[in-house]
Amino acid sequence: METQPKNFLSRIPLGLIFSRLLIGFVILVYSYFQPTSFQFIITSLIVIGLLTDIFDGIIARKLNVSTRKLRRMDSSVDQMFWICCLIGAWMICPEFFKTNSLKLLIILIVEALTYVVSFLRFRKEVATHAIMSKVWTLTIMAAIIQVVLSCNSSVLFELCFYVGIISRLEIIAILFILKEWTNDVPSIYHAILIRQGKEIKRHKLLNG
Secondary structure (H helix, E strand, O other), X not given: OOOOOOOOHHHHHHHHHHHHHHHHHHHXXXXXXXXXXXXXXXXXXXXXXXXXXXXXXXXXXXXXXXXXXXXXXXXXHHHHHHHHHHHHHHHHOHHHHHHOHHHHHHHHHHHHXXXXXXXXXXXXXXXXXXXXXXXXXXXXXXXXXXXXXXXXXXXXXXXXXXXXXXXXXXHHHHHHHOOOOOOOOOOHHHHHHHHOOOOOOOOOOOOO
């Protein structure tokens, strides 16, 4: 049975989630106006945003308030945050995005496809929080920071692209394997176990 936040401490995860949304909009503002030291500030904000993403889940599980509603909200805000980062990087370095437009379009289409599949299957958005998706998030952060700082990214962008494709295909496979909508599914292997009605081992802090 899901527990609801009842005190200040239990509201910290929700606060971290909404702070990430605010950070995303601040990144857009700095990317548009580009004041003094804007690149350093944006880079710092991206890192802070990622840290809020890491710790909102950890704290929620530690406080036993990691509800399905919270996890769904976390996923939705994640999407909005990284979209803000992507748009911000585009405003700073439009030529990079023009040069890599095909790969960017492909990854955006595959990302959108995961949501289409999820809504068609379960009428809910994606909230698998798979391990490979977490790895992809790290490559996204590294690639965007490199673009913001230098308007260039070769190895990191390529890594981000291929890890992104693999992680999105894994999510689609997970969605087809599951019989009902489930949040926090670490991998295809765990999805198969869930489909078979077996309990999966979850790390209390990293995937609860």
